[in-house]
Amino acid sequence: MIITIKGATFSTNIGTLSTWSVFRDLGDGASYTGPSYVEKNSALSATVTLASNYSIGSAGVSVTMGGSSISAATISEDGKTVTISIGSVTGNVVIKVPTVNTNAGEEDSGENPSTPTSYTFTITPDPTSATVTLSATGYSTVSGTGSKSITVTNGTKVNWRVEADGYTTRTGSWTISGGNKTENIALSATGDSSGQITTTYNLPSFVTVSSGQLATNSNTWIHSDFIPVNDLSNSTEDGKCVRTFVSHGTVAAIAFYSQPNFNSYVEGFILSNTAGKSETQTAEQVKACITKDNANYVVFSTDGSKATLSVTTGEGSTVTPEPEEPETPSTGTSGINYYEEPGYINVSSGQVTNTSSTWIHSDFIKISDLQNDATLGHCIGKFTGHSQVADIAFYSSNSFSSFIAGKSSAGATKTVAALQNLMTELNATNATYIVISTDKSKNQLYASLK
Numbered sequence: 001m002i003i004t005i006k007g008a009t010f011s012t013n014i015g016t017l018s019t020w021s022v023f024r025d026l027g028d029g030a031s032y033t034g035p036s037y038v039e040k041n042s043a044l045s046a047t048v049t050l051a052s053n054y055s056i057g058s059a060g061v062s063v064t065m066g067g068s069s070i071s072a073a074t075i076s077e078d079g080k081t082v083t084i085s086i087g088s089v090t091g092n093v094v095i096k097v098p099t100v101n102t103n104a105g106e107e108d109s110g111e112n113p114s115t116p117t118s119y120t121f122t123i124t125p126d127p128t129s130a131t132v133t134l135s136a137t138g139y140s141t142v143s144g145t146g147s148k149s150i151t152v153t154n155g156t157k158v159n160w161r162v163e164a165d166g167y168t169t170r171t172g173s174w175t176i177s178g179g180n181k182t183e184n185i186a187l188s189a190t191g192d193s194s195g196q197i198t199t200t201y202n203l204p205s206f207v208t209v210s211s212g213q214l215a216t217n218s219n220t221w222i223h224s225d226f227i228p229v230n231d232l233s234n235s236t237e238d239g240k241c242v243r244t245f246v247s248h249g250t251v252a253a254i255a256f257y258s259q260p261n262f263n264s265y266v267e268g269f270i271l272s273n274t275a276g277k278s279e280t281q282t283a284e285q286v287k288a289c290i291t292k293d294n295a296n297y298v299v300f301s302t303d304g305s306k307a308t309l310s311v312t313t314g315e316g317s318t319v320t321p322e323p324e325e326p327e328t329p330s331t332g333t334s335g336i337n338y339y340e341e342p343g344y345i346n347v348s349s350g351q352v353t354n355t356s357s358t359w360i361h362s363d364f365i366k367i368s369d370l371q372n373d374a375t376l377g378h379c380i381g382k383f384t385g386h387s388q389v390a391d392i393a394f395y396s397s398n399s400f401s402s403f404i405a406g407k408s409s410a411g412a413t414k415t416v417a418a419l420q421n422l423m424t425e426l427n428a429t430n431a432t433y434i435v436i437s438t439d440k441s442k443n444q445l446y447a448s449l450k
Helices: 283-288 416-425
Strands: 002-005 008-011 019-026 030-033 037-039 044-050 054-056 062-065 073-075 081-086 093-097 099-101 106-108 118-126 131-135 142-145 148-153 157-163 170-175 181-186 197-200 221-223 252-257 265-271 297-303 310-313 335-338 359-361 391-395 403-408 433-439 446-449
Touching (some): 081 093, 118 157, 131 148, 142 148, 157 181, 170 181
Parallel strands (some): 019 093
Antiparallel strands (some): 044 081, 054 099, 062 093, 252 297, 335 446, 359 433
16 A cells, blocks of 8 residues: 655555645735645645735746646636646645735845744743743854743754753754744752653654655645654653654554664654544653664644644653754764754745755854864765755855855765865955755765764
């Protein structure tokens, strides 16, 4: 049986089922009504409705199926409704509707708005005397006692840490997704055997269990961070370690890794109610899925529009806090760093775009931290090894607004010397950071740091 979920294909041993995904690339003020995926060769009927103060952008409506443009959209006379009708769907469908705010006169392409929407993430600690630290790449760190907030653009990952003397430290992260977010974080007293950490996740995209990689389409699907299997703990409230990640009655995924990175994939499984798996899982049920000794970490995924995804770990003083993601690469530790943030770098503007594609980009990499790896002989590599276009962008600080210059088709690998030559070529010798991007379906993305 072939099961396709939002563009990712999994295999089982019964029957045959095939669906195609319906991707949407919509500007502000546009709302979609219709299915997220349809069965092979069935009909698609959907509408996109524009708010009263928006109209269709100059690029016009675009509908593609299987990568080719098709004439499937009709637009109402007032330009406020786009109707999409396809008699037989034979490939993934992409609906693109750019918009213009008629009040402001500014166009939103749906990919790279000129003024990104910002939202506020807030942590309220218990006890109130606890120190809260909030950090995100490209933003100043916020730290202090009591409730703290940080305002970032939509799609930004915020790392948080809550600590107090006499209590077990808690850490985690949250990716801003279309609205403000407040988290109430209660700390457990050190040595309290009843203390547990329950973390709710909404990281975009889901795990493809045939490869262990994140799927090309994030859509409404979400996944957890890498969770040490031995840290899974059944909640004292409901006896479960993972909650509601298949409560919507469809399929969710569970994947195991030897290390906390997607390149160390060991094995994975599709879980569903019909396969004898309940909508929640105990720690024992999760561990019972393991067939290989090196399955040390686990990642869960679900459809975030139909269920939340929360995981309980730890028992009081035995809790191992989840490692924080540093704002910039650390110095003094030699090694290869892998990256797979969604989207690629527009080398004309330095901004991230097309986050629904297979493309990925790195964090801000400090140029002075780069070194040629003794074995590989270069500092950044394989980001154009697939013989397609990849990007390098230079910045004066670890902020996309500090863009200096960029170049596409930059070559399969780069040494430190070649990178410095490129900086001279692009008049970017005053740059202190780079961001690189690639098509992850064709290759990995990595840098060698001191």
